[in-house]
Amino acid sequence: xxxxxxxxxxxxxxxxxxxxCLVAILWFTPIFWMLVTSFKPTNIAVAENPPRWIPQPxxxxxxxxxxxxxxxxxxxxxxxxxxxxAIISTLAxxxxxxxxxxxxxxxxxxxxxxxxxTYVGVLAFPGVLFLVPNYYIINQLSLMNSFGxxxxxxxGGTFGVFLLRQYMLGIPRELEEISWIDGCSRLRxxxxxxxxxxxxxxxxxxxxxxxxxxxxxxxPLLVLTSADKFTLPIAMVRFSAxxxxxxxxxxxxxxxxxxxxxxxxxxxxxxxxxxxxxISLGSIGK
Amino acid sequence: xxxxxxxxxxxxxxxxxxxxLLPHMFFFGLFVVAPLIYALMMSFHxxxxxxxxxxxxxxxxxxxxxxxxxxxxxxNTAIFAAISVPLTVILxxxxxxxxxxxxxxxxxxxxxxxxxAFFGSIxxxxxxxxxxxxxxSGLANYYLTKLGIINSAIxxxxxxxLAWTCIIAITAWWIVGFSxxxxxxALQQIPPEQYEAAKLDGAGRWALFVHITxxxxxxxMFFDVARHVLLAFGLFDQVYILxxxxxxGSTRTMVYxxxxxxxxxQQLGRAASISWYIFMVxxxxxxxxxxxxxxxxxxxxxxxx
Numbered sequence: 313x314x315x316x317x318x319x320x321x322x323x324x325x326x327x328x329x330x331x332x333c334l335v336a337i338l339w340f341t342p343i344f345w346m347l348v349t350s351f352k353p354t355n356i357a358v359a360e361n362p363p364r365w366i367p368q369p370x371x372x373x374x375x376x377x378x379x380x381x382x383x384x385x386x387x388x389x390x391x392x393x394x395x396x397x398a399i400i401s402t403l404a405x406x407x408x409x410x411x412x413x414x415x416x417x418x419x420x421x422x423x424x425x426x427x428x429x430t431y432v433g434v435l436a437f438p439g440v441l442f443l444v445p446n447y448y449i450i451n452q453l454s455l456m457n458s459f460g461x462x463x464x465x466x467x468g469g470t471f472g473v474f475l476l477r478q479y480m481l482g483i484p485r486e487l488e489e490i491s492w493i494d495g496c497s498r499l500r501x502x503x504x505x506x507x508x509x510x511x512x513x514x515x516x517x518x519x520x521x522x523x524x525x526x527x528x529x530x531x532p533l534l535v536l537t538s539a540d541k542f543t544l545p546i547a548m549v550r551f552s553a554x555x556x557x558x559x560x561x562x563x564x565x566x567x568x569x570x571x572x573x574x575x576x577x578x579x580x581x582x583x584x585x586x587x588x589x590x591i592s593l594g595s596i597g598k
Numbered sequence: 599x600x601x602x603x604x605x606x607x608x609x610x611x612x613x614x615x616x617x618x619l620l621p622h623m624f625f626f627g628l629f630v631v632a633p634l635i636y637a638l639m640m641s642f643h644x645x646x647x648x649x650x651x652x653x654x655x656x657x658x659x660x661x662x663x664x665x666x667x668x669x670x671x672x673x674n675t676a677i678f679a680a681i682s683v684p685l686t687v688i689l690x691x692x693x694x695x696x697x698x699x700x701x702x703x704x705x706x707x708x709x710x711x712x713x714x715a716f717f718g719s720i721x722x723x724x725x726x727x728x729x730x731x732x733x734x735s736g737l738a739n740y741y742l743t744k745l746g747i748i749n750s751a752i753x754x755x756x757x758x759x760l761a762w763t764c765i766i767a768i769t770a771w772w773i774v775g776f777s778x779x780x781x782x783x784a785l786q787q788i789p790p791e792q793y794e795a796a797k798l799d800g801a802g803r804w805a806l807f808v809h810i811t812x813x814x815x816x817x818x819m820f821f822d823v824a825r826h827v828l829l830a831f832g833l834f835d836q837v838y839i840l841x842x843x844x845x846x847g848s849t850r851t852m853v854y855x856x857x858x859x860x861x862x863x864q865q866l867g868r869a870a871s872i873s874w875y876i877f878m879v880x881x882x883x884x885x886x887x888x889x890x891x892x893x894x895x896x897x898x899x900x901x902x903x
Binding site: 325326328329332333335336337339340341342343345346349358359360361362363407408409411412414415416419420421424427431432433434435436437438439440441442443444445446447448449451464465466467468469470473474478498499502523526527529530534544545548549552558559562565566568569570572573576577579580581584587588589591 | 622634700703712727780856885
């Protein structure tokens with residue numbers, strides 16, 4: 313930045329900050345446009361030329377529309393289905409993975425190495441390999457078109473166990489030995505001492521699993537068949553398709569889209585530090 | 599360990615390990631191990647949801663091999679990966695380098711560049727489909743006409759090359775945030791003294807980047823490339839929402855092919871064989887990711903000892 317050479321360090325930084333802020337606004341246009349459109353009456357949104365950034369007239373009609381059921385699809389019901397499934401998936405996933413991770417990190421028993429490396433090894437298989445057989449297995453278990461079909465398969469995943477184990481290795485052994493002398497059982501140690509220590513990892517993993525469930529599309533598309541079970545992404549697709557061509561229901565569709573994005577945005581702003589850790593932890597040693 | 603701990607207690611404590619593992623292993627067996635075995639079995643059978651499976655040896659694999667539509671999807675997906683992977687990796691690194699500078703108000707750019715990667719596909723694809731509306735007042739058409747880049751309104755998804763360009767651009771916009779976070783994390787681990795020292799030796803910006811930054815983030819880049827390859831060969835949602843595989847099958851991907859064979863036509867056996875083909879193409883990258891993961895396991899263990 314040669315032309316800035318005469319300026320002070322402070323001015324340079326200010327200029328740079330404004331520049332990045334503007335590029336960021338441009339980058340985020342699709343989300344802004346989604347929000348703006350969701351406040352326009354559909355007939356205006358499709359017809360107006362030039363497109364307006366301030367809704368004229370401003371309406372909440374689209375949000376009202378998605379809280380009523382249209383064509384048998386209720387976006388609000390789907391929103392709560394998604395929320396329920398995501399919360400249960402997350403809590404169940406953490407409660408299953410945590411003790412397993414503890415056993416693999418801290419206990420000694422026959423077959424431990426084999427189990428651990430099997431857990432790591434299956435991570436090499438891509439998710440797409442599991443679609444067809446799990447579809448069949450879910451059908452054999454009579455779980456088709458149920459929340460169980462969405463929640464249960466994820467509980468067998470090994471990435472979370474692997475992640476938590478890495479954290480548990482860092483818990484000092486002395487802490488554990490002292491707790492034994494005090495007559496503390498393994499389970500009590502895990503719940504009252506280990507879990508609070510690895511809380512950041514649990515939050516990270518919990519957020520990742522919540523978002524994974526909230527955003528899931530292909531798997532729910534395969535196993536859900538009736539409108540009362542639809543999660544938000546599936547309901548959005550069916551809802552939008554219900555208008556014939558995608559533009560005719562654009563107002564309510566984008567209101568629904570915003571409804572699907574908004575919770576994630578809040579989570580990101582509040583917890584981006586945890587998400588960052590989750591992403592880099594999956595990847596590298598030192 | 600104190601002597602007051604009885605043998606009984608000791609045994610109970612160690613046997614307890616299996617109890618700790620049991621809940622997870624149950625689901626692991628049911629939804630990870632069993633599916634892998636089933637995936638293999640199914641691919642050798644004519645297999646549907648109802649009725650007896652019929653053993654047909656390699657017929658599924660051969661039928662897929664001889665299906666020109668399959669090779670078309672292989673070609674499409676490979677081209678997509680070849681363009682989108684380097685694009686996303688470089689864009690991610692570039693944005694991370696920008697965000698790693700000192701400036702005021704860091705949260706907003708982080709939200710803008712990174713948060714879309716955490717949004718669900720359908721929400722952002724709805725918005726992009728609307729931006730790329732075919733009529734003149736569609737947002738993209740309107741501004742591009744105004745800037746003089748295009749002469750008149752374009753139907754973005756009617757031409758194969760244009761449709762692919764849109765899918766690639768939208769995908770990069772959407773998922774680049776993961777890479778940005780990954781690289782930001784790695785960049786922040788580089789000790790600033792290294793740059794200071796090199797600057798004293800008169801190294802330029804490019805030299806700093808090549809000799810200090812790149813070596814430090816090399817492993818993370820390998821991991822990121824592997825991840826993006828795996829993602830690219832899983833491409834489905836974008837195609838499903840934006841083009842439906844069209845025009846004339848030109849944007850059909852391997853997973854889309856698997857979806858239509860397995861779940862629209864319910865030929866599970868053949869779909870299983872398709873998933874093995876996908877596996878064969880990307881297994882190298884899966885293994886590469888695994889190797890890096892293993893490395894981090896080893897370093898975590900040596901740290902403890």
